[in-house]
Amino acid sequence: MGKVKIIATLGPSSRDYNVIRKMIKEGVAGFRINCAHGDENTWIEYVKLVRDASSDLGKAIPLILDTPGPQVRSGDFQEFTVKQGDNVVISSNPGNDGGEKKIIIVPAKEFYTAASTGDIILYGDGEISFRVVNTGEDFVEVVVLNDGVVKPRKKVVIEGKEYPVAFPSEVDRRVFKFAGDVKATFVALSYVRSLKDVELAKDVLSRHGWMPGLIAKIETRSGFINMGEIIEVVDGVIVARGDLGLHFPLEKLPLIQKEIVREAIKHGKTVIIATEILESMVNNPRPSRSDVVDLYNSVGDLVDAVLFTNETAIGKYPVEVVRWTRRIIEAAESELSRALISEYRGAIKAMNLLDKYVQGLVLLAESLGGTIVGYSKTGRMPTLVSKYRPQIKVYIGVSNRFLAEKLSIKYGLEITDMSQAIQDNLEKEYEVGVEKLVETLVKQNYLRPGDIVVETYAKPQTSIHEIRIRQII
Amino acid sequence: MGKVKIIATLGPSSRDYNVIRKMIKEGVAGFRINCAHGDENTWIEYVKLVRDASSDLGKAIPLILDTPGPQVRSGDFQEFTVKQGDNVVISSNPGNDGGEKKIIIVPAKEFYTAASTGDIILYGDGEISFRVVNTGEDFVEVVVLNDGVVKPRKKVVIEGKEYPVAFPSEVDRRVFKFAGDVKATFVALSYVRSLKDVELAKDVLSRHGWMPGLIAKIETRSGFINMGEIIEVVDGVIVARGDLGLHFPLEKLPLIQKEIVREAIKHGKTVIIATEILESMVNNPRPSRSDVVDLYNSVGDLVDAVLFTNETAIGKYPVEVVRWTRRIIEAAESELSRALISEYRGAIKAMNLLDKYVQGLVLLAESLGGTIVGYSKTGRMPTLVSKYRPQIKVYIGVSNRFLAEKLSIKYGLEITDMSQAIQDNLEKEYEVGVEKLVETLVKQNYLRPGDIVVETYAKPQTSIHEIRIRQII
Amino acid sequence: MGKVKIIATLGPSSRDYNVIRKMIKEGVAGFRINCAHGDENTWIEYVKLVRDASSDLGKAIPLILDTPGPQVRSGDFQEFTVKQGDNVVISSNPGNDGGEKKIIIVPAKEFYTAASTGDIILYGDGEISFRVVNTGEDFVEVVVLNDGVVKPRKKVVIEGKEYPVAFPSEVDRRVFKFAGDVKATFVALSYVRSLKDVELAKDVLSRHGWMPGLIAKIETRSGFINMGEIIEVVDGVIVARGDLGLHFPLEKLPLIQKEIVREAIKHGKTVIIATEILESMVNNPRPSRSDVVDLYNSVGDLVDAVLFTNETAIGKYPVEVVRWTRRIIEAAESELSRALISEYRGAIKAMNLLDKYVQGLVLLAESLGGTIVGYSKTGRMPTLVSKYRPQIKVYIGVSNRFLAEKLSIKYGLEITDMSQAIQDNLEKEYEVGVEKLVETLVKQNYLRPGDIVVETYAKPQTSIHEIRIRQII
Amino acid sequence: MGKVKIIATLGPSSRDYNVIRKMIKEGVAGFRINCAHGDENTWIEYVKLVRDASSDLGKAIPLILDTPGPQVRSGDFQEFTVKQGDNVVISSNPGNDGGEKKIIIVPAKEFYTAASTGDIILYGDGEISFRVVNTGEDFVEVVVLNDGVVKPRKKVVIEGKEYPVAFPSEVDRRVFKFAGDVKATFVALSYVRSLKDVELAKDVLSRHGWMPGLIAKIETRSGFINMGEIIEVVDGVIVARGDLGLHFPLEKLPLIQKEIVREAIKHGKTVIIATEILESMVNNPRPSRSDVVDLYNSVGDLVDAVLFTNETAIGKYPVEVVRWTRRIIEAAESELSRALISEYRGAIKAMNLLDKYVQGLVLLAESLGGTIVGYSKTGRMPTLVSKYRPQIKVYIGVSNRFLAEKLSIKYGLEITDMSQAIQDNLEKEYEVGVEKLVETLVKQNYLRPGDIVVETYAKPQTSIHEIRIRQII
Structure with missing residues (x-):
């Protein structure tokens, strides 16, 4: 799998166990349910389909519930x-x-x-x-x-105006409640305009006894202007190119996209590019040349993930979309220049000791051409690893399924839920977690004799971090 | 107008004087006739339409006759x-x-x-x-x-095979003859596989008493492998993404595109990106987000021109395609980084004295924030100016219409046919050419009081080149 | 000759026509008289010796009268x-x-x-x-x-203190008067502490009807702190390492030296490194290894000139000092890296149109591998040429001897006094100046068949500047 | 202490227990005995003085016996x-x-x-x-x-000739025998011309039952031309500027010095600059400005050590020489640019797994702003650490005194002989070695609460390396 993750929107084209299963096998790391469409029954069906398929494949696959937000839509009439x-x-x-x-x-x-x-x-x-x-x-x-x-x-x-509508909308509130009911991994907030909007959403969400990860969609002028304060308080952002292209002149979109990506990366938050990634595949089994080149280049922007909308929701070729995406991402990643990575890293700063430790860990592993294997209970260490855009393999075991799902859409991380493996050894969960994960990786041939493993033990609440470098025999 | 030029393919959608006229006004710098379709009557109609519109607008607009090449096509049957x-x-x-x-x-x-x-x-x-x-x-x-x-x-x-067919094909030969009949600016050679193919084409062309500019389409494995020797003997190349995407895995296309561009630039030859540039506009008045981003990024590749096919030939919005392209190009060019230009220039070498002179001329004009104004009889000087991708305005007067057409698709050049203006002063055509061009530019408000003009007098066959820097008063 | 100029202090060792003549032939571009020593009779002898030798050799050699400044010295007693x-x-x-x-x-x-x-x-x-x-x-x-x-x-x-003494001192005033009497090229101001000191000096100087070039010696804490305002109002600065090493910890000297050089360059002013350049040659005919390496490296700092004190004033080998210096400078210049020049130029900014013109002129000439030949009445153009540290030969003719002397200590300029050559053609002095200078250079074999000459005509008070590029036949 | 080490030649000026003791306290990391002078009785006295002082101070101080080599010298006569x-x-x-x-x-x-x-x-x-x-x-x-x-x-x-004399000379052989007698840390080979010379020397040395470290002096044309093959088989090289300046034009010396340094660094071998470092201090208590600047700049060349000759052997101020050197080195190191370090590291390659591990270790420690503490039995790990020119503190404990001495002249390493501390725990010497070293460093205030320690356990013959990061409490 590539380092840039693939997220697919569910819809009529992918409302099928086998399709979803195939999409996961081809590389989908997460699914989005567009709650602007359908009702709770539809949503619940999607949730079940994804959970079944991911269970059967032994993968932690996050679900993103996308709220419609306070938008104005036309009603029912004859087209x-x-x-x-x-x-x-x-x-x-x-x-x-x-x-x-x-x-x-x-x-x-x-x-x-x-x-x-x-x-x-x-x-x-x-x-x-x-x-x-x-x-x-x-x-x-x-x-x-x-x-x-x-x-x-x-x-x-x-064009150029925003409606003075209440946030969150009625439908949004229903989605928030539903997120609690099904313990969704993420809720995506549409048309977020400021820090205050996010706080209002958090407030409502907290009443349902479940706090999912929060993703802000940057899609209006206000949202773009206030993105700094918004990014601070969410887990990630979606560059919602669809609406951005309506609120800004289309030709400014490439620059706006780059600026949002840069801001998210500076804050160490997940950043996802959405809408019209391989739009040409809605009706064709092969992408257009421009779509291929666009996707290829966006790998060089070092985003965490790309999010498909129409392509997998209503397009004719949802599985092919994923397959092509993986091929293009892998081709692009094999050509990624050292200079680009250096420039990227030069733009971010290590904020604290753990951050510096992780930065050094990544440099160490890259020097060795090794594979990082680690274990995390809080998600802090793997989040930081991903922030440095590691150019080597990274496998992280985590202590529960929700955390596994939350981390799975981050750049360069392969996440495994180790809750079962460590349940009898909770007092030594870090050591056991790493050991069992290495065992599994060897069994599955992801690690082979001669490979260098860089094991990291960054336990919270201790003043000692350990790194063990070993060669698989 | 932007520095990257726009070339449009004619077809049913643009078979109209007013459409063509609008396209030129919105920024089209050249037209392509796809001789794989239609017959000589159709072609002759296109030629007339373009010549009429360009005459009326006082612009030199080149015509590219694109040969079908030795391809295999299906015959007539019911779909x-x-x-x-x-x-x-x-x-x-x-x-x-x-x-x-x-x-x-x-x-x-x-x-x-x-x-x-x-x-x-x-x-x-x-x-x-x-x-x-x-x-x-x-x-x-x-x-x-x-x-x-x-x-x-x-x-x-x-896939992966090439037919052992004769070059040029029968239709190609007809196109060559037609090129002579109408004195076409360029002929584009399809499915060129090697230097030998180009030589065969030149041989046939030469029999018709008119040698148009030659553009090789790089679109097969052989063409790609032999592009070095091919580029040497033609005026320019088209990166034919359509066929390249059939002969190579699609995900390799971005890299292949970059390599062809680099090779052409190294040789100082015109390079044109073709096929599926704004494919989404075939049926929509607005481009898809990925198309916008792709086109925006290709401006950073510093190609000479983009060539539309379906978008302007059979699409519903040929004029809008041009308008959007110009907006996107101009947006991208306003953000072009100094570092990128430096890197580009670092990769090319000045080959002789005139080349070095032009390199210095461009640096001088950029230092001054000035506008280059020059006059050329052979096209050598403006070709070299374009090769350095000047980041200031460049206006070149030339001695005849054919030369004006040939240069018009090159990066960053604004060409004017000065044949009338200089006809009474042929012995001082350089001085008069530059002087009258500056006059015209001032009259048309392209040059205004305070502007710095860098006039270049690079006369062939003399050992003295002059540069005059002056400020419009 | 190298691009970094050599200035020698006169003293007992060099109080001899033949020695001075040899020093000029070996590469001395200017002489300093240390007015802290000797009396007017001595000074006048030095002036005469230098003027005689430079006249005989047909070179414009500037004289720098160095004031003692308001220093405290011990009196007469038995050692x-x-x-x-x-x-x-x-x-x-x-x-x-x-x-x-x-x-x-x-x-x-x-x-x-x-x-x-x-x-x-x-x-x-x-x-x-x-x-x-x-x-x-x-x-x-x-x-x-x-x-x-x-x-x-x-x-x-x-250490660390400055005396609250009046500026200029009594001796300084005598030197100022003497400067007017002999029409000295430069006066060097010692122990300058601020802009006010320079203004006081200018005021006194102006009373004698002759305004020499002004060079400020940066040598105390105040001088260093205020160097920005001081540099603005003088023609150049001397990095007076002798006193700087007394007022600052010696180990800080390399950093302080770099900062003064950088500041002067940023302002486009002449910068001279002085004291203990080849100190080892005071008593030895060959420099010590560390002296060779220090001088070699200082060429990479792109200073205008190095100034010898003891080495040529009281040392045993004044001529050998110059000869070694020239060899070391030439060796270092032949190894100067492109990257260093680029970094240097990146740090300075073109301030106005003439400045931008000159920047472009230098780039143009370097592109061509050509030799700049120009003519100047005001010194503005050659000062700017020198500021860009041209890496090609630059020959400048000037309209009078004093200007020739002033410019002769600047980096990379070879100056010729053309007052005689142009006297009968004052209305066309630019054209005649350049033409005659090229003639002379060809006669003296400095320009040879095949060489590219970049002639610059930057006349003040016109809005037209011309550059002619030609090849010597 | 600075990262660049100081080596002093013994001679009449430093033939004194107290002087030697002071020199060590001021920062001397090694002593050289010039066996071209004196007889065995003198040498043995020097050895004893250094061993006594270093024992008393608890430091491992290497002794370099410098052979005269096959040189031609004048005999005895009246000056x-x-x-x-x-x-x-x-x-x-x-x-x-x-x-x-x-x-x-x-x-x-x-x-x-x-x-x-x-x-x-x-x-x-x-x-x-x-x-x-x-x-x-x-x-x-x-x-x-x-x-x-x-x-x-x-x-x-x-000049330009080399005598066809036998290698090693008679005196060299006596020095080799003496090296065995006193178990000298290093022997320096003078006038080495090729790999063969080094092999001849090794052959003779091996007969005395003691193999000291070998340092080749690069000082003739042959030695310079063959330095590649010579460097491969020795522990380090001395850039012998004295003789290099006789065999090459002096103005070429800076370039030659840089080339030797670069070659040694590429091979990961110790490189020492010798002769006329602070020559001005032979007779003066303060260095000349050029000497200060030269030494300051050579810190930027990232050499391992500077070696004084006359300055400490016959100069009047041996202790002051060391004190000034330390001050200048520390000043220069505090200004060392990140870019320079990166460029340096870009020029060397990690050759094997341990090498890559160490490269990563240094990057990790620098990310953390931590102090590396390690233990070594073979010297391989610390040699590699030094090769990367670490910009953080590095403390290494070693298993015996000879190894401690050998490593002490390497860039950036602070070496401690741990033979006593580990003698009762040989089976866990790595763990105990690091633990006790940290304890000592804390006791001596070299490590303080809040400091990050990066402990490295690179045991030979295992496939596991460990790094422990901890914060001193």
Whole structure:
């Protein structure tokens, strides 16, 4: 497997035990459930499918529940075709049409408050755009800027504006409760605008007796501007290229993406690139050349993971998407330059003793061309190892399944849940954890005679850390 | 306009004076006619359209006639749908079917000679693939590897193999003749395998009394392996990502692309990236996020030009493609790092005195934050200026239209045909050429009071070159 | 000749026409007269010797009159030997000894005001040191810290203290007047402490109707701390290692030297390293290994010049000193790394248009491997050329002798006084100046067939600068 | 103490228990006995003085016996003064002078065989030079090239020539035997010309039942040309600047010095710079400015040690020399740039597993800002640690005194002989060695609460190496 992790969004195309199982075998390290769609019954089915498949394969696979966030979407109506220059009405009221005009139902009041004459409205993922020519209390008249089909239940964004909606939304709250019910690994917060939004979410989440990992989606102007304070208080961020491309000029997206990645890395937090990674594979079994090159280059950005949306949710080739991704990642990683890694590391700072220890550990293991094997109860050590983007193999055993899931989406880490292996030796769990993990790796041929193993024993609450270097015989 | 040039392929979507005119105004610097399609009447119509529009706009716009090359294509038959696992016959003979089996007509004998059991056949641009299960003298039985629609008149490639076909093909020869008839700027040679192929093409071309610029398409294993010797004898190369992606594992494409670019740059030849640049815009008015990022990053590769195929030939939004490309290029160029330019220049060497002179000229102009204005009769000086990837504006006047067209696709050059302006002053054409060009630029507001102009007078056959630095008052 | 210039102090060893003539032929680019010694008659003799020799050799050789500055020196007394632990009295009054104690006469009142018990007193160039054990109004009792001979008329420094003496001193004023009388090229200001000191000096100098170039000697703590403001208002600085080594711990000297050099370079001012360059050659015809290595390395610091003191003033081998220096400089320059030059240039900034022009000119000439030939009336252009530490030959003709002398100590410039050559063509002096200079260089074999000449015409008060590149036939 | 070690040559000035004791306390890490002078009685006295002082101070101080090598020296005669232009005779026979001519007695036949008319003869360390004007079987007539005093028993070198003398010389053999008698730490081989010379020396040495460390002095053209093969088979090299400056043009010395240093470092061997380091301190209690700067810069060359000759052997201030050297080294080391260290390390390669382990260990310790504490029986691990020029403190305990002495001149290592501490725990000597060393360091205040200790256990003949990181409480 490559060092950059693959996360797939579940959807109709992947709502199948065998498909999910194949995706895991091909390299998926985590799944996302898009809670903007479906209901709890659907979600619970996805959870069960992933848990079954991951259990059967003996892998810890995290689940990310993605909240819809406080967004404005169109309601239910019959889809219709538009041509450039057409006049269309957007209204909260299906009735004020005499049946003559084409009407897009948008139930949210905030929309009508925010829209002004001259505004550009981006519909869906931007596939159709309108210019506002007239506004009323509960309607807006627009002219169509390009041909297309207007479908119901789509996102409605006013370019450069943000709706003053409450955070979290009603659906978000339901997702939070559901996260507690199923003990989800992560909750992803959509349209986070500031530190305060994250705190509000945490507050609600804490009432359900389960605190999942938190991932903030950076996707609006506010979110981008405040990303520093947001990143501080979450486990990771998603560079949500879909909405970023609506809120910023598309041609600025590459720069914005790089800046978010850099900020997350500086804070040692997980960073995930999302949306339109291999979009060409929604309908094709092979990616377009530009998609291949884009994915290849993003490996050089040293992100933790790439997250597929349409490709695996509604695309025809969910398994092939994963297979191609793995091949491209591995090809790119085999060409990664030493200079790039050095530059990356030059930009981050070791913050404390454990951090410095880990930095040295990684350098030591790389000098030796060795494999790091470690054991962790808190996740601090492996998080730091991943932060340094190790260019050697890293296997980490952990004390419980939730921790295993949380760490599995991080760059370069291969995580194993050792809870069973250590249960009878809790007083020596570090020694036993590492020993048994090495045994397993040897058995599974991941470690072979002649290989150098760099074992790390970074026990919390002691002033002694040990490293043992040994050669597999 | 950006420094990376935009070349568009003509096709049904752009077979219109107004579309072509708009495309030029939005930034197209050259057009390609894909001579694998249409007949001479179509081609002649394209030539006329482009010449009319470019005349009206007062711009020198090159025409690239792209030969089909010695490729194997399917013939005419009714398109049909296939599913994974289906059995299909490929045959040169439509008759040996009793109407029961689905038959793909492939008339070329070379195909049946080359195909062996177990081979993978890529159809079209790779949208359908087959595995060979049986072979005969004039037929091949295959099993379908993915669902799709088999359309007629498509490319048929055997993965990792090259057909031993004659070069140039019959159609190629017709294109060569046509190039002479219309005095085309460039001919692009498809499936070039070696220096010998280029020489054969030159030989045939020379018989028609007109030697266009030559562009080699690097798209097969042989072409890639022999690119060094090929690049030496042509004016430029196209990185033909379409076929490269069929002849090499797709995940190797990014590396292969980089290697071809590097080699061309080392030789100071024009290098053009082609195929699936903004593929997502074939059907959408906005590019996908991955396409934006890919194009943005390729600006950092410092290629001379990007070449659109489907996007402008059969896509719905040919003008929007150009507009988006210009925006993305300009955004990327405004962020280009000094270090990248230095590294680039460190990799090329000045070969002779004129080359060293130009290198110094570019450094001088950059030091001054000035604009280079020059005049050229042979194209040697501006070719060298472009080779150094100047990060300041460069305006070059030239002595005739053909030269203007040839130089227009090169990185960073703004070319003006000065043949009229200098016709009465041929004995002082360098001085007059530069003077009148500066006048025009001032009139058109491209040069303004306070701007620094670096005028270069690199006359051939003299041992004196002059540079005049002056400030527009 | 090397690019780093050689300046020699005149003294008994070099008070001879033939010696001076030989020194110039071996590479001396300027002479210093140490006005702390001798009287006007001596000085005037030196001036005449240098002017005669330089006239005869057709070279413009600058004269630097070095002021003693407001220093405290011992007076006249019989030299005597001391041993570590001896008690000695320093007094302004020779009489208060009963003939029993050894007395050092120091007439300056400031000394007794400044000295406190426990102070370390450095005598001469630090060859003997004392610790103060008792102080009175006009005497100080000290204990000797090392064996030695106490000679009269030596510098008396209290470590870490500066005397509150008036600037300029009486002798300084005499030197200033003398500078006007003989039209000296430079006056060097000793013990400059701040911008105010320089301004006081300028004020006095201006009264004599002749403003020589000004060189500030950085040699005390105040001078070092205020070097930024001092450097701004002078033509150059001397890193006076002799006194710096008394006012700072000797082991800090290398760092202090580097910082002064860096500051001067940043301001584009001449910087000269002085004192104990080849000290070992005072008594030996060959330098010590450490002296060779030190001088060799200082070439890598890209200073403008090295200044000899004892070596050429009182040493036995003044001519050999110059000869060795030239050999060592040339050896070091032939090994100078490209990286070092780049780093150097990265640290300076072009301040205005002429500056940028010159930066580009140097890069252009280096690209071409050419020789810069130019003409200057103001010295601005060649000063800027030198600032970029050109790694090709630079020949500059100037309009008068004084300017020729001023520029001759700058890095990498070969200066010729063209006043005679241009006198009949003053309206075209730039063109004629460059043309005649090239002619001369060809005649003298400094330029040979095949050489590239980069002629620069940077006329003040025009908005046009020209560069002509030509090859000598 | 600094990381660069100080080695002092013994001589009349330091033939005293108290002086030697003070020198050790000020930082001398090793002593050299120049066996070109004195007889065995003198040598034995030096050995005893050093052993007594080092025992009393509890330090392992190596002794280097420096052989004279196969050199040609003048014999005994009355010293006399010469002036440039004088005629002098060199002869093996004092009698062939009628008392009129000045005669230099040179007893070696090889001299007369080698000398030809026109040769330059360098006398002593080059302080006087002659040109040969006539030659005979046992005499040579020369003309004096500079004034000076010709003293007896000095080296006589013909510039650019090497005498065809046997290696090792008679005196060398006596030194070898003496080395065995007193169990000297090192023998330094003078005028080594090739691998063969070293092998001859080893052969003779081996007969005396004691194999000291071997140091080759690189000082002739042959030695320089063959340094690659020589360095391979010795423990270290001395850059003998004295003779190098006679056999090569002096201005080439800095480059030659750098090349020898680079070659030694590439092979991981000890490299020592010798001769005229602080030559100015032979007669002065303070070093000259150029000497300070030279020594300061040589710290940046990352040599293992500097070796004083005249300064401590016959100079007036042997203790002050050491004190100044330590101050200058410490000042220079505090300014050492990270970039320089990286460049240094980039030039060496880890050769095997232990080497890679040590490389990683150093990086780890530097990340932590920790102190390496280790134990060694073979010297391999600390030799490798030193090779990486660690920029943190390194304390190594070793199993015997001879090993302690051998390692003490290496860059950055503080060595302690632990033979007594471990004698009762030989089966656990590594664990006990490290533990007791840490205890001692804590007791002596070299380690303090809060300090990070990086303990290394690199036991030979096991496949497990351990590192323990702990914080002193």
